[in-house]
Amino acid sequence: IGLAALGQKPQCNIAIFCETRAEWMIAAQAGFIYNFPLVTLYATLGGPAIAHGLNETEITHIVTSKDLLQSRLKAILLEVPRLQHIIVVDSKPTSWPGFPRGIMVHNMDAVQELVAVARRQPLPSDTAVIMYTSGSTGIPKGxxxxxxxxxxxxxxxxxxxxxxxxxDTYIGYLPLAHVLELSAEMVCISHGCRIGYSSPQTLADQSTKIKKGSKGDTSVLKPTLMAAVPEIMDRIYKNVMTKVEEMSSVQRTLFVLAYNYKMEQISKGYSTPLCDRLVFKKVRSLLGGHIRVLLSGGAPLSAATQRFMNICLCCPVGQGYGLTETSGAGTISEMWDYSTGRVGAPLVCSEITLKDWEEGGYYSTDKPNPRGEILIGGPNVTMGYYKKQSEDFLVDASGQRWFCTGDIGEFHTDGCLKIIDRKKDLVKLQAGEYVSLGKVEAVLKNCSFVDNICAYANSDQSYVIGFVVPNQKQLTILAEQRGLRGSWEEICNHPEMERDVLRILTEAALSAKLERFEIPKKIRLSAEPWTPETGLVTDAFKLKRKELKSHYQDDIERMYGGK
Structure with missing residues (x-):
């Protein structure tokens, strides 16, 4: 609250550049109360993007952490000339030598003790947050x-x-600079739920930064609510399935029997208390044993993973769909709806309409279900991009704001929405067939050999190619069966491995009913995983196609025969 005493004025932007932790939310609530619009930036953005966001919003005060100050901010301070005050949320150290003249570094504790000034109530129409999206395309937009x-x-x-x-207890570990996490936590605060803070590396007993034999955060906190991006759930799914493979044949048979029995029961609307207690209790305890609702958002969740969560974690998965541009809200599936691959019906704050897209061949008159580009309208549709005009925001005759999402959806007879395509992912092959890269990736990601995949196609070529981050465990086993020895990199670069994985992917694609022209003809195995730090995926682990293309440019030319 001492921010006002440090000269921060109402309706002047203040930046928050920090990991997910209680201090992030405390600073945000202070901003909301005092009418300081909050500029949020992903902790994994590169230097130029951070400087761009801070300069565009004319930041003088920033809230950050010791780690990020040293690793990200310090290097770009001279490129952000307006910055005067840095508030560090950690309590130690208290003095900060070696910063440019004119920049004051404060500890959050000290700032909280400053005498507060009279506050000005914000109006409903005032800006609360300027959220920079990590955008799968180009420069971040606020x-x-x-x-x-x-x-x-x-x-x-x-x-x-x-x-x-x-x-209720909610466990927060996704980036708060992401609309899914911020809105989930705001829902909790508005209903008096407790929030415990964690991180992806310390979430479960098996997490990378938890010492063997020690407890992960979910085991200690025992949360009842959790939001997860599909990337994290896919990881849990693959881990458990690998453990099932390693069971004795009796245990494995028992697990499969229970799994199939429960699948049949929940599709009829029944519960299976005995199965849950005897077979699935152990899997359920992976996330603390008390989760009653899992919220999934950020990207499509595969049917296999969703089923697995329903059955083994014994809790409903609410699949949601929303964008930063719609304040994270759009649709969420009903908790009792166990169908897969759908994102539910519009929320009470939104209307959704489908707009014909001729080029992709999607029309609202399509049978059996209307299809088209998803447009979301309602009081949750944001005010636009900071200092940028955009044709994606519309206002209709009655004054309601709409956002054109660029996603293609279809409405089912019960009013639920299914995302089936993305406008930007459509590529036309040489012979005129349209391939949706996103659709191809969604199908192939279900394969146990694939941790991540990016499909690529050039319009002047007749086939699709793919870049695959293979699953280390599965590929290593395959290499041993083939008698191949060597480092992880050598295994990935081995032509025989490429051929094997391509064969496995082709079989998976055909059994999922992909067309021949949609299936990658050549693949390249990538030994390095794609993380937000590499710049090849966004913070929500969505592919950045442009960056992936330039990263693998030499391979693309080679795979297309050096043309």
Whole structure:
């Protein structure tokens, strides 16, 4: 609250550049109360993108952590001339030598003790957050989210989660600079739920930064609510399935029997308390044993993973769909709806309409289900991009704002939406066939050999190619069976491994009914995983196609015969 005493003025932007932790939320709430619009930036953005965001929003005050100050901010301070005050959320050290003249570094504790000035109540139309999206395309854009946008989004989301109250505990570990995490936590705060803070590396007992034999955060906190991006759930799914493979044949048979029995029961609407207690209790304890709702967002969740979560973690998965531009709100599936591959019906804050897209061949008159580009309208649709005009925001005759998402959806007869394509992912092959790269990737990602995949096609070529980050465990086993020895890199670069994985992928694609022209003809195995730090995927682990293309440019030319 001492921010005002440090000269931060109402309606002047303040930046928050920090990992997910309680201090992030405390600073944000202070900003909301005092009407300081909050500029949020991903902790994994590169230097130029951070400087661009801070300069575009004319930042004078920034809240950050000791680690990020040293690793990211220090190097670009001279490129952000307006910056005067850096507030560090860690309590140690208290003095900060070696910073450029004119920049004051404060500890959050000290700032909290400063005498507060009279505050000015924000109006519903005032900007609450300027959220820079990591954008799978180009320079990050700042989305302007008003106070009324946030309230509309929270109201819509909370209505889909049954019995939210102060007995709930939520575990926060996704980046708070991401609209999914921020809105989930705001839903919790508005309903009095507890929030415990964690990180992807310390989430479960098996997490990378948890010492063997020690407890992960979920085991200690025992949360009842959790949001997860598919990337994390796919990891849990693959880990458990690998463990099942290693069981004795009796245990494995028992597990498969219980799995299939429960699948049949939940599709009829029954529960299976005995199975849950005897077989699935152990899997359920991976996330602390008390999760009652898992919220999934950020990217499509595969049917196999969703089924697995329903059955083994014994809890419903609410699949949601929303964008930064719609304050994170759009649709969430009903908790009792166990169908897969759908994102549910529109929330009470949103209307959704489908707009014909001729080029892709999607029309609202399509049978059996209407299809088209998804347009979301309502009080949760944000005010646009900061200092940028965009044709993606529209206002209709009645004054309601709409956002054109670029995603293609289809509506089912029960009013639920299914995302089937993305406008930007469509490539036309030489012979005129349209390939949706996103669709191909979604199918092949289900294969146990694949940790991640990027499909690519050039319009002047007749076939699709693919870049695959293979699953280390599965590929190593395959290499041993083939009698191949060597480092992980050598195994990935071995032509025989490429051929084997391509064969496995082709079989998976054909059994999933992909067309011949949609299946990659050549692949390249990548020994390095794609993380936000490599710049090849966004913070929500969505592929950055442009960066992947330039990263693998030599391979692309080679795979297309050096043309």
């Amino acid at each position: 989305v302007m989210i008003s106070h009324s946008n946030i309230i509309a989004g929270i109201t819509g989301m909370a209505e889909r989660i049954p019995n939210l109250d102060e007995t």
